[in-house]
Amino acid sequence: MAMHIGGKMRTILAIVALxxxxxxxxxxxxxxxxRNPDGSVNPSASAVKEEQLLQELQRIQGRVTxxxxxxxxxxxxxxxxxxxxxxxxxxxxGAIAILGMLAILVVFYLTRGMVRLEGGRSGRTIVxxxxxxxxxxxxxxxxxxxLALSGLNITFGRSLLLPLIGADxxxxxxxxAKYAHNYLSFPFTLxxxxxxxxxxxxxxxxxxxxxxxxxxxxxxxxSHPPAHRFNAGQKMIYWIVVIGGGAxxxxxxxxxxxxxxxxxxxxxxxxxxxxVVAVLFVAAMLAHIYIGTIGMExxxxxxxxxxxxxxxxxxxxxxxxxxxxxxxxxxxxRGATATPAE
Amino acid sequence: xxxxxxxxxxDRCIECNACVTACKNEHEVPWGINRRRVVTxxxxxPGERSISMAxxxxxxxxxxxxxxxxxxxxxxxxxxxxxxxxCIGCGYCFYACPFxxxxxxxxxxxxxRGKMDKCTFCAGGPDPENTAANYASYGTDRLIEGxxxxxxxxxxxxxxxxxxxxxxxxxxxxxxxxxxxxxxxxGWKTAYRETVAI
Numbered sequence: 145m146a147m148h149i150g151g152k153m154r155t156i157l158a159i160v161a162l163x164x165x166x167x168x169x170x171x172x173x174x175x176x177x178x179r180n181p182d183g184s185v186n187p188s189a190s191a192v193k194e195e196q197l198l199q200e201l202q203r204i205q206g207r208v209t210x211x212x213x214x215x216x217x218x219x220x221x222x223x224x225x226x227x228x229x230x231x232x233x234x235x236x237x238g239a240i241a242i243l244g245m246l247a248i249l250v251v252f253y254l255t256r257g258m259v260r261l262e263g264g265r266s267g268r269t270i271v272x273x274x275x276x277x278x279x280x281x282x283x284x285x286x287x288x289x290x291l292a293l294s295g296l297n298i299t300f301g302r303s304l305l306l307p308l309i310g311a312d313x314x315x316x317x318x319x320x321a322k323y324a325h326n327y328l329s330f331p332f333t334l335x336x337x338x339x340x341x342x343x344x345x346x347x348x349x350x351x352x353x354x355x356x357x358x359x360x361x362x363x364x365x366x367s368h369p370p371a372h373r374f375n376a377g378q379k380m381i382y383w384i385v386v387i388g389g390g391a392x393x394x395x396x397x398x399x400x401x402x403x404x405x406x407x408x409x410x411x412x413x414x415x416x417x418x419x420v421v422a423v424l425f426v427a428a429m430l431a432h433i434y435i436g437t438i439g440m441e442x443x444x445x446x447x448x449x450x451x452x453x454x455x456x457x458x459x460x461x462x463x464x465x466x467x468x469x470x471x472x473x474x475x476x477x478r479g480a481t482a483t484p485a486e
Numbered sequence: 487x488x489x490x491x492x493x494x495x496x497d498r499c500i501e502c503n504a505c506v507t508a509c510k511n512e513h514e515v516p517w518g519i520n521r522r523r524v525v526t527x528x529x530x531x532p533g534e535r536s537i538s539m540a541x542x543x544x545x546x547x548x549x550x551x552x553x554x555x556x557x558x559x560x561x562x563x564x565x566x567x568x569x570x571x572x573c574i575g576c577g578y579c580f581y582a583c584p585f586x587x588x589x590x591x592x593x594x595x596x597x598x599r600g601k602m603d604k605c606t607f608c609a610g611g612p613d614p615e616n617t618a619a620n621y622a623s624y625g626t627d628r629l630i631e632g633x634x635x636x637x638x639x640x641x642x643x644x645x646x647x648x649x650x651x652x653x654x655x656x657x658x659x660x661x662x663x664x665x666x667x668x669x670x671x672x673g674w675k676t677a678y679r680e681t682v683a684i
Binding site for chain 2: 190191192193194195197204205206207208209210212214215216217218219220221223224226227230231297298299301302306311312314315318319322326399400401402408411412415
């Protein structure tokens with residue numbers, strides 16, 4: 145192996161030496177004669193050549209007399225790579241991520257089934273998410289669903305939906321989808337920011353998460369690893385929302401306000417990041433929706449009414465329940481002293 | 487049928503911007519939209535060249551490939567046109583276009599993109615008729631009247647050539663042979679996957 149690498153290095157060095165020698169030894173006259181054979185000046189002696197510029201630079205740029213700075217880019221062959229990404233790579237990444245996740249969830253549901261509440265309900269409930277938290281969650285969730293569908297429409301609509309409903313109907317729907325995508329980005333971004341701020345406290349990874357992960361979160365085995373307010377799986381979702389949501393928001397605004405902050409290469413990169421993060425985000429949210437609804441008994445109530453059964457809390461968030469009950473006991477006498485018994 | 491192409495002979499272009507003006511005037515292109523522009527490379531240095539650039543009406547056009555609503559089509563003359571009825575102003579054609587041809591009026595919210603506008607090779611829109619509505623959206627259809635794009639017709643040095651690809655390539659080839667130099671058919675390799683062999 146070492147011999148092989150050494151051989152390769154020698155070949156590369158030899159090539160570099162040859163190229164350097166060629167550059168040094170080439171006489172100036174080899175490029176273009178400054179004078180024609182009849183002695184007149186050759187006006188194209190140092191003229192810029194398209195092919196040479198394209199080889200040296202990633203794009204050909206010059207000066208324009210109009211105030212539109214991006215118009216100064218004469219040619220940008222990088223558009224071809226972006227086209228390849230948009231036409232081939234992104235649909236593949238999206239299809240594998242989203243269909244793959246759906247397949248995993250179906251198989252998981254069929255084999256594991258719903259995570260049941262052991263021992264049934266206690267009948268007593270405890271507040272898990274207050275009204276404000278639920279409002280923020282559902283505002284973000286509703287925006288996300290519209291953003292996801294209108295976004296997927298841009299990538300997959302032309303091949304899946306257009307042949308079904310025709311060009312005019314598809315264009316009209318896509319136009320509205322674009323408006324919705326642009327407008328709902330604002331409440332969605334606000335939601336991501338609020339989620340980041342209001343739940344950061346419970347989402348810092350710690351030692352309890354290690355055990356939770358080792359025991360498969362109770363999803364695989366039958367155990368119920370203890371967890372504080374958020375278990376390792378929920379922390380993962382939290383950070384996917386915060387980081388993924390932040391990434392799609394930033395790149396989305398770059399795309400929405402084109403060329404305010406970046407050039408053509410930056411716009412293409414923003415679209416690549418936006419597209420890839422968004423399809424992965426959709427795939428992750430499918431898992432989140434699954435476990436919050438048909439995947440686990442008693443889970444939906446947390447975001448539905450905001451109150452969960454004490455047994456549910458005991459099984460899935462034992463440490464959080466302990467803390468809450470300790471707080472309650474602590475708060476009770478204080479409440480009693482605050483109201484005089486008259 | 488002819489395969490329509492543009493060819494800018496950079497060794498003749500004097501950056502007078504008559505092509506830009508002719509285009510804007512003929513089609514009453516709104517403020518802020520430039521279907522054609524002149525870019526000067528190596529400005530003020532030896533070997534400076536100016537190139538007049540618009541939509542090159544590519545073979546296997548990248549804009550048409552990436553359009554999410556499939557609003558582009560290629561005419562029998564090889565001209566790449568699009569339907570503003572279908573366009574949603576997403577901006578993707580601009581990312582894919584090697585020549586920066588697509589233009590967007592800032593009519594949307596927050597000054598965002600409206601429906602895309604670009605050079606039509608003076609061939610109007612999808613509907614081959616010179617109606618007032620078509621004119622407002624796409625400009626004049628000169629091809630239907632047997633005329634070539636006005637930018638090239640107006641070119642004072644006949645640097646910008648527009649017409650059947652084979653004929654304009656022949657004209658350019660003759661020029662280069664006669665004068666002994668030529669900086670190449672700019673954009674041809676990218677747009678048509680071929681260049682003018684001299």
